[in-house]
Every structure is written in C-alpha cells, then in structure tokens.
Amino acid sequence: MSTLLQIEGVGKSFGGLKAVQNVSLSVTEGRLSALIGPNGAGKTTLFALMSGFLTPDTGRVVFAGQDITGQPPHLNARMGLTRTFQIVQPFAAQTVRENIAVGAHLHLPSRAQALAFAESVASQVGLTPQLDKLASDLTVAGRKRLELARALATRPRLLLLDEVLAGLNPQEIAEMIPVVQGIAQSGVTVLMIEHVMQAVMSLAQEVWVLAQGQLIAQGTPAEVTNNKAVVEAYLGHGTAERLQKNVAQAQMDQADTARAVQEAQA
C-alpha cells in the first residue's frame, strides 16, 4: 500500500502564534484516517496547509510523489486533492444540481455531462430528492451532504473532510456515517477531522492526534484513545493519572466488596 499524501516537518505561525509545529504524517492510499484533537489544536490549519489555502513556513507537502508545497488549491484539486470546509460553503444562489456540477466540471467540460454526473453523485450521498432545491433552502445536514457531494464530483484521490458531522443531531450522524463509509469503500482515500468519537472509532483505520499544533500520538483508534497523552490533551494535565487512580481505586473497592461478600457468606 503506497503513501498518497506525505507531510514532512510542516509548520505555520501567525504572528507570535505557532499554529502548527513540525508535523509529519503520511496518509496511506485507500485508507480512511482521522485527525483528532482538542479545539484550537491546529487541525483546520493543517488541512489548509495540505490543500494549498495556506503556504507552510517550514516543511514539505508531497502528494502522489509530487511536491505540492504552496501550490494553489485549484491545482491540487486537479491533481486529485479536494477539501471540504468546517463551516459549509454552498453556492447559495444555485441549486443542488448546479452546485455539484461545478465540481463535476473539473473533469467534464461539457455542461450536459457535468449536470448528468452531478445527478449520479447526488444519489451517492442521498440528495436526489433535493436536486432542484436552492442550496440556501437546505437544512444543515443537507448542506453537509452537498459539500460532500460537490467535493466528490471532482473525482478526488484524496478527500479531506473537515468536521463533516459537526452540527448534526444523532439521527443525522447515524445517517451520514454510512455515506462516508461508502465513499471510502469506492476507493477514495479519506482523511477526516472529527470530534464525534463514535464516528472516529467506527470509521477510521488510522488516527493522528494533534494538540497545540503538534502531533502527540498516532495509531489505531483503540491505541490512541488509551494513550495517556491524548487523554491529557483533551481533559487536562493529570487527568490520566487521576483516571487511572480512580480505576485502581474502583478495582480495589470491588475486590474489597467481593471479599466482604465472601466472608459474609462463609
């Protein structure tokens, strides 16, 4: 399995703030991976650096073997690297079909073909009933699907999804997860930023954890959620120890109770 996206030592500062510091990771082709971390960790900044919306101060971004550091987003899209936005960015005055068609046009110059392809992509994400609705008339969940569909229409090799589940209720999340899964299964490599742990656990094959601009852990979802540093990053310094102490205490209490019960029965 080859590496599709590789970032090496990437860093970006805004004034005095080091948003991203010396981050290196490689995304394997065909995998669905996740990038997690507490708010303000720099995840969206990292996406912006990967997709060309920001130019890194240090380091390189290599996609499919080519150095794309600082290359503008539209050229990256042409090479097969597309991103979505945390706060959805629909073309509000256009219909769902027209929205998706813009993405489809990347590889289809003909208007008729692009519109037709837009229809098929819409069915992939479950938007068929809304094809002729204005994007501004969609619910949040609908707009998230539209964002996804539009990016999908560019036939990406690597899809960067920025919090595609944010703002959705549990029902909508449950409906969206299979859609993302379907995309990954169709051969698209997916890297998603996510806060919804249930999705990360069930979807991701590999997880990176970013905190305060730096990579602090990497591995399978299970490995990463058991990682002390990760717990601390989310819940604060000393929490991991406290949790362990609580667990140890609970185990001891349980043993005491079991002994007491045994003695009482004897």
Next chain:
Amino acid sequence: MKDFRNIALFVLVVGAVPLFTDSGVMLNFVMTSLYACLLSQAWNVLGGFGGQFSFGHALFFGTGAYVQAIAQMQWGLSPWVALPLAMAFAAGVGAFVGAASFRYGLKGSYFALVTLAFAEVFRILATSVPFTGAGVGLMLPLKESATNMQFGSRAGFIWLMLGLVTLALCITAWLRHSRFGAYLQAVRDNEDAARAIGVNPFSVKLIATILSGGLMGAGGAFYVQVFQYIDPGIAFGAHTSVEALVGAIVGGMGTLWGPILGAVSLHILADVTRNLFGQLPGINMVIYGVVLIVIVMFLPRGIAGLGTITPLQWLRGSKSDGDKP
C-alpha cells in the same frame, strides 16, 4: 436550446421594427434603448455573473469611443475596421485593470473603488493629452454612408446595435450553459469553495473583465458613430458608469434578460420624466439614483426576480443568508 431560440425571436421582432414604422420618435427610442441595453449587458457579465461590481465601467466605454474616433481621424481606418479595434482596446484595458486588481485580490468595495479611480485617471488624462483633443474632445467628420457607418436613417444604427446586443445576449447565454459560466458564478457565490474544487478564480475573473470591457467598448464606439462627438466627460464620466450598472441591477443581475428589462424600463421612465418635467439637468440621474435605492430596498433581485420571490417574502424583506444558522 430555449435561450438561443428566445434570442432569435428577439432579433426578429426588434429587427423588424424599422420595416414597419417610419416614425422618427419610435425609431430613435428603439435605437437609444438598444444602446442602453448593451451597456447594461456588458456590466452584467462582470457584475451580475462575476459578482465584481465595477463603478467605473465608463473606463471601457471611453476607451472604445476614443479608439473609434482616433482610428478614423488619425489612422485613416474604416469605421468597420475601427469597431473591432475599439472593442479590442477596451478589452485590453479590461485585461490590464483586471489583472492588476485580481492579482492583488481586490474584491467588493475595494474593486469598485479601484475601477472608479481608473476611470477618473483616464478622464483627467484625456483632458490633458492632445491626441484625444484634450478638454475640447474629438468631432468625427460628417460623411453619411453605410460604408462609413454613418447611416442616413436610424434603421441602419438600429440594426448595427441589434447586432452588438445579440452578441452580448449570446455571450450571456453561453455563460448560463458552459463550464466557464459555471466557474464564474461559483467564484461569485463563494470563491474559496470554488478554489477547493478546481476553479482558478484569477483567470476566470480576468476573462470576464475582458469580455465585459470589450462589449462596453463597443457601446462607446457606437456612441461616437451616432453623435459624431466625444469628450472626456462623456467618455469617462460617472453618467455612463451609473447607467450601465443601474440598468443591470434594476432588471436583474446575473440573468439573461434582466439588463434588457432594466435598461428599457429606465429608458421609458427617463422619457416619461422628460415629457412631464421638460429637459431639466440632472433629473434623469436623480431618478436613476432613487430607482437604484428603491430596487435594492424592495426588489434586490430586480424586475427579473419578480417571478422568483413570493409576495410574503417581498413584504417581509429578503433576509441575507448570513442570518441563517
């Protein structure tokens, strides 16, 4: 498709008018209306479809006008050769202003300001430089003949302008049904989202400016042929810039027929006003200004948008998308 069929219909109906009437008033009205249509259509390409509001579109108008005059008077060219040349020069100025503005990421008010500034610069330069006739302007020698693009009757001018308006309509229809048009409107509606899915905003906006400038330049060249006179105030002044943009906005930005509806409506309004109040200086523009404010206040999608907005929405006033969760 439907658009081109409608355009053909339009051409047949309007083109037939000179064959059915001799009335000087009617013919003059049709000619000046078509002229106003072209200006608004030109603005609409960049403003309505591209979302870049130019407040100094007279820049391209004046360039076309002066080139049309100078090409005949100083380079001895036939006006039929000068016309495409005028359009090319205007398009070239569009390329220059567009490249500079978009290269540096100018948008919104800043872009409007910069176009205004460029128009002013050109106006001042035209006032100071001899080959544009300085403040006095240029007067095209009278020589009536079809080969000299100075038609004896309004009919010739009507058919000429109809041709240009048809060109503008075809370009606009193309914007509605092509990849380029889809890309242009995507950049208008959300530039970052467009970039993420493969659109190059710079080149798309630049081409739109070139097309818009070229069409506007044709309007300037036409003006010179009809009125045989041009000076810096007419060429680069606010009046022309305003006329172009108000017509497009009143009629409906980003639509095919909007600018035509708007330009003709305003034209009729101006005529009615002139009949009621006489030839008062500035009254036209006051009306344009008031109409602009009223349309923005009550009918932001213009006349063409009347069908798309329900009366209840109209009464409540359309909310901006920014208010939605």
Next chain:
Amino acid sequence: MLDFNILFPSVLNGITTGAVYALIALGLTLIYGVLHIINFAHGASLMVALYGVYMLKQHFGVDPYLALPIMVPAMFVLGYALQRGVINRASHGKDENILLVTLGISIVLENLALLFFKSDTRTIETAYTLTTVEIGPAFIALPKLVSFAGALVVSAVLLLIVQKTDLGRAIRAVSKEKQGARLMGIDVDHVYAMCFGLGLASLGAAACFLMPAYYVNPQVGNGFVLVAFTIVVLGGMGSFAGALLGGLLIGVVESLGGLLLGESLGQVGIFVIFIAVLLLRPQGFFGAKA
C-alpha cells in the same frame, strides 16, 4: 526651479489643505471603522454641506465660520436620518447592497444639486478672502490658516467624543462586537446612526472651513470622495492617526504635484497613489484590518 522659496509655500499650502482633507477622511474612517461600510455618499454629502454654507452666506449673510453651529448639527441630523431611514433599511445586511445604496444616495444628492443650482461653479466672498499671512517666503491665505487650525480642533473634538464619552464607548463596543454590544443593551441601530451622523457632522465643519478658500459645484464631491478614500486607505482603514497623517501627506502631494505637473495632472498623482496602495498595501500604513 525647485528651490526652497517655491517648494516651501507649496508644502505649506498642501499642509493647510491637507488638514481639511484629514477632517473629511476622519468622518469616513469613523463610518468605516464602526459600520464597516465604504460610504460612497461621503463626497456628495460634503458637496451638500458646501452648498449649505454657500446659501447661508449668499442669502442670509452668515459668515462661514459663524455658520459652524448651524451646519454641524444640520449635517448630523442628515446623517442620522440617512443611515436610519435609508441605508439601514435598504441594505438587508449585505455589503454589496450598502455599496449600491450609498452610490444611489450620492447620485441623487449630486443631481438634485445640479437641478437646483445648475452646474455653475460658485464661490463666496468674505472680508478676509484675500487676506494673506506671511510665513517665511510664503504668503498663505488667511482662510487656509483658519481652516488648518479649525480642522485640527474639530478632529480633536471628534477623537475626544470617541474616546471619552459614553457614546464613544458604545461606538467602540459596537465596532468590535456587534452582537455582544446588543446583548449588553446597546441600541446598535441608534449607535450606527449616531456614528453616521458624526461622520457627516464633521463634513459640515469641513465645509465651513473649505468654502472661504474653495468653491462648489455639483461635481465637486467626486474629487473629494476619491481623495478621502485615498487617505483612508493610505492611512489604514479605521485608523484615526492614519487618517490625520494621511490627510496632511495627500495635501502636500497634491500641492507639489500641481506645482510640478500642472493643476489637473497633479490630481492624477493622487489617484495613482490610491491605486498603488489598493494594490500593494491595502491595509495601509497604520492599518487596522483592511
């Protein structure tokens, strides 16, 4: 040719004009900094104020400087009414609409003036119009010196209002965080209108200072609008210090430009600077965010 005796008066003249430019730009900065709108009607509003001063002198014999207590409140009321009654209603919260509405207002004002006053250029004559004061090798017209001083005083007053009064505090709150200010009970619409009123009030003052040494016609606003914008962009949108310094600088540039290139081409220099700043450094030199 470029010796001190010729340059110095030119620079001095530029500074005196520049102070008035700065006052005009200050109003625009206030409006932009708080409402975040580029007021295309600023030049036309100044023109209206100039006609106001003209009328007061021609028909009521009121000296322009004495007209301050009339013009300033009158322009304030006009500004308040325009913002509350027209701009706020028409904009529906969208920037592009505000752009078009202020453009519409400027068109209406300019052409109403054309309707009522025709396109003639008018000036007023006062007892001191031709008095000059000697400063070194320069002879500066007295009205210009008065306007220099006046403009600085009014600018100071404006700054004091914004910094020290309750209104000023409300204005600063609204400009930083509109929703938060609303939650604190501040009537945002009222503050917006007050701000716009202040911006136009400063134009009323500027008109009183300008009229004795200048002229008015319906188109005069256009020239001022671009100059004012140049200053505001140069100094950095939203920066008062920038507007002040920018005003003085532009006044000098215009004066020297006129000296070296002739009156009309001198103006071109300003616009070229404007375009250059917009393209190369839109945040200006004392930039608040652009």
